[in-house]
Amino acid sequence: MTNFDVRHTDTLLTTTRAVRKRLDLNRLVEEQQIIKCLEISQQAPTGSNRQGWQWVIITDKGKRRIIANYYHQGAGDYLEERKNSARDRGAEQDFKVFESAQYLADYMEDVPILVIPCIDTSHMPLNASGRKWLSLGGSIFPAIWSFQLALKARGLGSCITTLHLAYEREISKILDIPETFAQVALLPVAYTKGTNFKPANRPPVSEIIHWNSWN
Ligand SMILES: Cc1cc2nc3c(=O)[nH]c(=O)nc-3n(C[C@H](O)[C@H](O)[C@H](O)COP(=O)(O)O)c2cc1C
DSSP states (O other): OOSOOHHHHHHHHHHOOBOSTTBOTTSOOOHHHHHHHHHHHTTSOOGGGOOOEEEEEEOOHHHHHHHHHHHHHHHTTHHHHHHHHHHHHTOHHHHHHHHHHHHHHHHGGGSSEEEEEEEEOTTSOTTOOHHHHHHHHTTTHHHHHHHHHHHHHTTEEEOOBOGGGGGHHHHHHHHTOOTTEEEOOBEEEEEBSOSOOOOOOOOOGGGTOOSSSOO
């Protein structure tokens, strides 16, 4: 017996979506909300218990515009092409994702808060193996997800995005991010329009589970 309300916990875990079109671009987000959610995210696991992260919060309108511009350029024709291809294949769910991703790319500068989680790479050996890079990424994504869950519990929404990374160097310069830190994602954060998010369609777990052996 635990103190958790499992129903609420499961609802939070299954309805925290990538929010794009339902970000409320007209409502201010209090700094305190971001600080609290980041505080919660700090409990996430990391390799070697390192917590080698820094989080850059961008509220400045001018900087948001520049970053959003780079994001748009990073998206280039990619989203449009993926959207059209999904439509031609009759893949409705994919079409919706890319249409919504295009919307976010078009309105990124209007999102009240942009959050860029960064991870320290200074301890990474030259020519680090893929396994080491995977482990580094695995040492920040749990915290990113915790941050998103904490936001959701407070009526806020976010979306992991990475298309700006094509211009990581330029954005780091604008934000004075040291060269030893890699940007991992760009999270637009805002209150959501409504809070009735649903679980997404996912393949049944029986297709991905292996008890004791792959076969
Ligand atoms: C590593 C990673 C990178 C992503 N990059 C982008 C991105 O650049 N732009 C975007 O709109 N969504 C991006 N997403 C969000 C996914 O498209 C989204 O999680 C997926 O479509 C499932 O939607 P759901 O989270 O609502 O279930 C990314 C997600 C992850 C985990």
